[in-house]
Amino acid sequence: MNEADIFKALADPTRRQMLERLSGGERNATELREGLAMSQPAVSQHIAVLRGAGLIEEEKSGRQMRYRIRADGMAPVVDWLTRYRGFWPERVERLKTLLREMDQ
Amino acid sequence: MNEADIFKALADPTRRQMLERLSGGERNATELREGLAMSQPAVSQHIAVLRGAGLIEEEKSGRQMRYRIRADGMAPVVDWLTRYRGFWPERVERLKTLLREMDQ
DNA sequence: AAAAAACATAAGAATCGACTTATCTATTCA
DNA sequence: TGAATAGATAAGTCGATTCTTATGTTTTTT
Numbered sequence: 001m002n003e004a005d006i007f008k009a010l011a012d013p014t015r016r017q018m019l020e021r022l023s024g025g026e027r028n029a030t031e032l033r034e035g036l037a038m039s040q041p042a043v044s045q046h047i048a049v050l051r052g053a054g055l056i057e058e059e060k061s062g063r064q065m066r067y068r069i070r071a072d073g074m075a076p077v078v079d080w081l082t083r084y085r086g087f088w089p090e091r092v093e094r095l096k097t098l099l100r101e102m103d104q
Numbered sequence: 105m106n107e108a109d110i111f112k113a114l115a116d117p118t119r120r121q122m123l124e125r126l127s128g129g130e131r132n133a134t135e136l137r138e139g140l141a142m143s144q145p146a147v148s149q150h151i152a153v154l155r156g157a158g159l160i161e162e163e164k165s166g167r168q169m170r171y172r173i174r175a176d177g178m179a180p181v182v183d184w185l186t187r188y189r190g191f192w193p194e195r196v197e198r199l200k201t202l203l204r205e206m207d208q
Numbered sequence: 209a210a211a212a213a214a215c216a217t218a219a220g221a222a223t224c225g226a227c228t229t230a231t232c233t234a235t236t237c238a
Numbered sequence: 239t240g241a242a243t244a245g246a247t248a249a250g251t252c253g254a255t256t257c258t259t260a261t262g263t264t265t266t267t268t
Contacts, residue, residue: 008225012225023187028244038228041227041228044247045246047245048246064243064245069191073191081178084127087177116256134214134215143257145218149257166214166265167214168213169215
């Protein structure tokens with residue numbers, strides 16, 4: 001729930017890939033595992049880290065778990081980032097472009 | 105320079121503290137070490153990680169190095185974040201507001 | 209010129225993180 | 239009911255990180 005746990009969670013490429021996948025909608029653990037060359041427990045452990053960081057939430061559905069991105073999960077990171085806004089001016093052009101995209 | 109290196113660099117609390125300190129202005133390595141219960145080489149190694157991630161830059165000044173936050177160092181993180189903008193609407197609004205302020 | 213100061217690099221120890229296999233629970237299906 | 243499926247947890251291995259001490263380089267001070 002704090003930025004420390006979140007940055008640690010995001011430091012791993014597998015977990016970032018899982019988030020990427022979840023950004024396309026809910027997935028269960030088996031679906032999250034697809035294409036990943038690792039065991040089921042490894043996936044389960046990654047999921048635990050993401051949940052511990054508050055980045056995902058889950059819902060039990062029969063014998064499977066449906067995972068989804070937690071809406072406010074990234075908030076501490078955004079807050080943290082804005083502390084460095086004083087250093088962004090040189091990148092404004094690029095950020096403006098992003099902003100325009102976000103507005104669509 | 106990519107988000108992988110940046111998230112790894114940010115995963116360490118000592119390095120985040122150093123960035124925090126640098127957000128108050130330029131510091132040399134000795135100043136960055138103040139208050140940290142670790143050896144000089146440990147500090148030097150953390151600095152190397154931050155530089156490797158593109159988060160800080162340096163300037164030699166006599167026998168000391170002046171470090172400062174690199175203006176667009178955090179840009180890949182912002183880019184990465186905006187890919188998930190659909191999942192944390194309210195925080196993105198704040199970010200957008202900030203960017204608009206900078207735009208003026 | 210010698211000593212001190214600021215920092216980097218090397219090598220090794222200790223700790224942490226990401227995996228593995230084995231096993232457990234809960235649910236569904238035959 | 240018994241077998242299969244979905245997932246979590248436990249314990250151990252291994253490589254990556256984060257420290258340490260030792261030492262090297264460059265610049266400043268005396």
